[in-house]
Amino acid sequence: MGAWDALPEDERAWWIARHERERDRCQHCGSPRSECSDRDKLWYPQRSICFATMEAAAANARYEDRYGGKFHDGTFPTDPAQWSDKRTPETPYGHRDGVSIWVAPMDLAPDDDFLG
Numbered sequence: 001m002g003a004w005d006a007l008p009e010d011e012r013a014w015w016i017a018r019h020e021r022e023r024d025r026c027q028h029c030g031s032p033r034s035e036c037s038d039r040d041k042l043w044y045p046q047r048s049i050c051f052a053t054m055e056a057a058a059a060n061a062r063y064e065d066r067y068g069g070k071f072h073d074g075t076f077p078t079d080p081a082q083w084s085d086k087r088t089p090e091t092p093y094g095h096r097d098g099v100s101i102w103v104a105p106m107d108l109a110p111d112d113d114f115l116g
Helices: 009-023 051-067
Strands: none
Touching: none
């Protein structure tokens, strides 16, 4: 007796339908494969703007410009001159190691001047 057999019939049918729907969905665009593989179907370019993603990309670029290719001792000094040009036992961490840059609707760390 498998795990599927333990489910009520209506729930099992729901999971099977979900699986089939996902299986038939294009991994690139998310549309049903029958639609996106239709050579005769017209597709119109669209643009959506996410200002949060845009600001995060700009912050990532500024961080890259400021610290790119540099190494530190784990303290993330804000002065780029305190960063090393080489990975050493004293400065083993790359500028992107452990770093995620994102945005929030308010300044959650006003004392962290990591972009200079």
